[in-house]
Amino acid sequence: MNTADLGLPVAVPSTALFTDQYELTMLQAALRSGTADRRSVFEVFTRRLPEGRRYGVVAGTGRVLDAVENFRFDETILGFLRERGILDTRTLDWLAGYRFRGDIWGYPEGEVYFPGSPIMRVEGTFAEAVLLETVILSILNHDSAVAAAASRMAVAAGDRPLIEMGARRTHELAAVAAARSAYVGGFHSTSDLAAGFRYNIPTVGTSAHSFTLLHDSERDAFQAQVDSLGSGTTLLVDTFDVAEAVRTAVEVAGPGLGAVRIDSGDLLLLAHRVRQQLDELGAHDTKIVVTSDLDEYAIASLAAAPVDAYGVGTQLVTGSGHPTASMVYKLVARADNDAPDAPLRPVAKKSMGGKASLGGRKWAARRLDEHGVAEAEVVGTGPVPPELADRLLPVPLVRGGEVVAREPLDAARERHIAARGGLPMSAMQLSRGEAVLPTESA
Numbered sequence: 361m362n363t364a365d366l367g368l369p370v371a372v373p374s375t376a377l378f379t380d381q382y383e384l385t386m387l388q389a390a391l392r393s394g395t396a397d398r399r400s401v402f403e404v405f406t407r408r409l410p411e412g413r414r415y416g417v418v419a420g421t422g423r424v425l426d427a428v429e430n431f432r433f434d435e436t437i438l439g440f441l442r443e444r445g446i447l448d449t450r451t452l453d454w455l456a457g458y459r460f461r462g463d464i465w466g467y468p469e470g471e472v473y474f475p476g477s478p479i480m481r482v483e484g485t486f487a488e489a490v491l492l493e494t495v496i497l498s499i500l501n502h503d504s505a506v507a508a509a510a511s512r513m514a515v516a517a518g519d520r521p522l523i524e525m526g527a528r529r530t531h532e533l534a535a536v537a538a539a540r541s542a543y544v545g546g547f548h549s550t551s552d553l554a555a556g557f558r559y560n561i562p563t564v565g566t567s568a569h570s571f572t573l574l575h576d577s578e579r580d581a582f583q584a585q586v587d588s589l590g591s592g593t594t595l596l597v598d599t600f601d602v603a604e605a606v607r608t609a610v611e612v613a614g615p616g617l618g619a620v621r622i623d624s625g626d627l628l629l630l631a632h633r634v635r636q637q638l639d640e641l642g643a644h645d646t647k648i649v650v651t652s653d654l655d656e657y658a659i660a661s662l663a664a665a666p667v668d669a670y671g672v673g674t675q676l677v678t679g680s681g682h683p684t685a686s687m688v689y690k691l692v693a694r695a696d697n698d699a700p701d702a703p704l705r706p707v708a709k710k711s712m713g714g715k716a717s718l719g720g721r722k723w724a725a726r727r728l729d730e731h732g733v734a735e736a737e738v739v740g741t742g743p744v745p746p747e748l749a750d751r752l753l754p755v756p757l758v759r760g761g762e763v764v765a766r767e768p769l770d771a772a773r774e775r776h777i778a779a780r781g782g783l784p785m786s787a788m789q790l791s792r793g794e795a796v797l798p799t800e801s802a
Contacts, residue, residue, distance in 0.1 A: 378495040388451040396487035397698035404480035410682035412792035419541040420503030421469035461761035465754040470776035476799040478722040493689040503541040505679035510545025516660040524550040526677030538677040566594040582612040592618035619647040635666035725751040740802030
């Protein structure tokens with residue numbers, strides 16, 4: 361079963377209250393002024409990447425589609441809004457029949473993006489599109505931040521597998537979303553069973569210090585684990601003395617021991633010592649898994665160590681220092697009246713402090729050099745140049761209110777690997793730098 365294809369809700373019957381109050385009060389004012397039905401275009405973009413990042417990763421698109429489908433105002437929700445006196449009767453009646461019936465375009469999940477990239481475009485009446493602002497930004501900002509951190513960690517890890525282990529370091533629902541985003545960004549598995557159930561991500565588990573401490577001796581703990589799970593299990597060897605634990609682990613499980621995990625200490629030094637010890641004991645195929653507050657820099661520092669897999673928690677689920685992608689949702693075009701065929705005209709925010717926006721419905725394409733490597737993100741509002749027509753990035757996600765782009769999570773993961781591979785080599789550097797591609801206007 362691939363639950364990613366089922367359009368599961370976020371774990372509540374409706375996503376309609378995953379919003380800010382002013383979205384609903386603006387709707388009420390628009391209904392009163394007669395502007396609610398004006399055709400409108402909103403775009404999601406970021407003005408800048410987090411400091412030092414060279415590319416962003418689009419993640420959460422599939423969750424956005426689920427959220428849009430489940431954005432419904434049932435009687436319980438309407439009763440809450442009525443009791444609080446937040447909205448008038450006319451607006452409540454309008455919300456009772458709310459369904460998003462517009463169109464959504466966007467960069468497909470797993471694609472990379474840059475400052476100014478029109479990551480998602482929502483088209484419909486002002487009333488139906490404005491309500492989706494907060495839930496869309498909530499999902500994309502969180503998931504893209506985690507996916508970007510995961511991507512950098514995957515680059516640092518090379519061919520070595522990465523295990524997502526951050527469930528205990530964040531909100532329980534955010535943990536599931538983080539595991540999903542980490543998988544898109546290049547992680548191979550998760551310890552979080554809810555993520556495995558909901559999104560069909562491979563799940564793994566090792567052992568806890570508490571299990572060792574529960575027993576009268578480390579040997580007893582290892583024996584109990586091997587008796588239950590087999591010699592292919594992963595034994596935790598840093599509760600007391602690492603060298604003694606490794607010796608005991610091989611004595612108990614034999615040279616066919618699956619893996620040992622090191623969760624503290626000088627990981628570089630310990631990995632070399634443990635590898636040598638395992639080989640001397642004949643456990644040549646026993647793998648070494650390291651954990652302990654890893655980030656992309658720590659993973660890169662272990663590149664020369666005999667490590668077989670990394671487990672990452674806190675730094676991953678918090679975006680490795682950048683827990684949001686700073687995306688915004690701005691009105692960029694709207695009609696002057698509510699006629700369905702009324703022409704759209706560009707609108708834009710003019711603001712001090714770098715918060716201005718660019719009006720007009722945008723297209724985006726990635727220009728390649730003669731070697732097939734990306735050299736610029738081209739964004740425009742007019743006709744698409746013929747040479748870029750087959751390089752357009754946004755794809756239809758929702759048409760007439762119907763989702764048209766739901767896909768298995770593996771497709772987004774594979775897309776990201778391909779998109780990252782098409783960037784200049786400097787994109788893979790962990791040192792601080794500017795966006796690897798310039799954003800050009802056309």
